[in-house]
Amino acid sequence: MPWTFTSDLPAFLAAARPALAADPVVNTSLMTVVDALERRGPDAYGSDAPLFGWWTDPRAIDAAVAGVLVHTPPYPLLTGALPAGAVRELGAALTAEPLLSGVDALSVRREDAGTLADAWGRPSEVVEENRLYRLAGLIAPDPAPAGKARPAGEADLPLLLDWITAFKQESGEGGAASEEALRDRFSYGGMLLWEDAGSPVSLAGFTRPLGAMSRIGPVYTPPELRGRGYAAGVTYAATEAAHAAGAHEVLLFADLKNPTSNGVYQRLGYTPVEDRVEVALK
Secondary structure, eight states: OOOOEESSSSHHHHHHHHHHHHTTTHHHHHHHHHHHHHHHHHHHHHOOEEEEEEEOOTOOOSSOEEEEHHHEESSSEOSSSSOOOHHHHHHHHHOGGGGGOOEEEEEEEHHHHHHHHHHHSSSSEEEEEEEEEESSOOOOSOOSSSEEEEOGGGGGHHHHHHHHHHHHHHHOOOEEEOOHHHHHHHHHTTTEEEEEEEEEEEEEOOOOTTTTEEEEEEEEEEEEGOOOSSSHHHHHHHHHHHHTTTTTTEEEEETTHHHHHHHHHHTTTTTEEEEEEEEEEE
């Protein structure tokens, strides 16, 4: 079958980087994961070695890569834009390829989830549903929230570690915030705090621009400070900062179980692209 699997990052990049760059919107998560592995090393997401895969269309004259996946345990296997043939053959590989035997969750486009879950042949369930948004044109919050944004830095590290860990727990991602990842954000101004009366009340980050694409996240306001527009203010500021850092495409994901955040992002000028789901073994 035309799926190739390896733990060799340079080999993967040599084969698959053009396919990743060809659709930076749908491949946004893959691009940021691969970038982190390149810059921070193979243990950027955990102690287990990452697995990479790419699919070539046997009917194509040039045998160009047309589909890509990355698995960074303990996180779900992550796919981007996949042709229908790649989805079918990945479904077969989930049961036949020894390198995929440890996969217990998939993060995939909704349109691919049913085919892959059926091919898995094991009881599974959708445990998370997110919508990918793309900025069409930035709209300022109205009414504007009290306060203003500022870049976060080293002095804010303890607060950010607490808040991002709380965000991970609340969102269901689990785990704790990473000092290394936050310091990486500081290096390019990728984390902002919203302050009201001199006190931090909300945060938003954005990923390092890659191929002129950046993604907003995380966005977090402590529960006792919600309902005051702070998340809209800091998301607006982070979007402006992403543009200033060189991003032409600014994206974000929103949990479909949270209508409030989906509404906020749409009022700021973000429009839906596609839905993604996480499918996990029961």
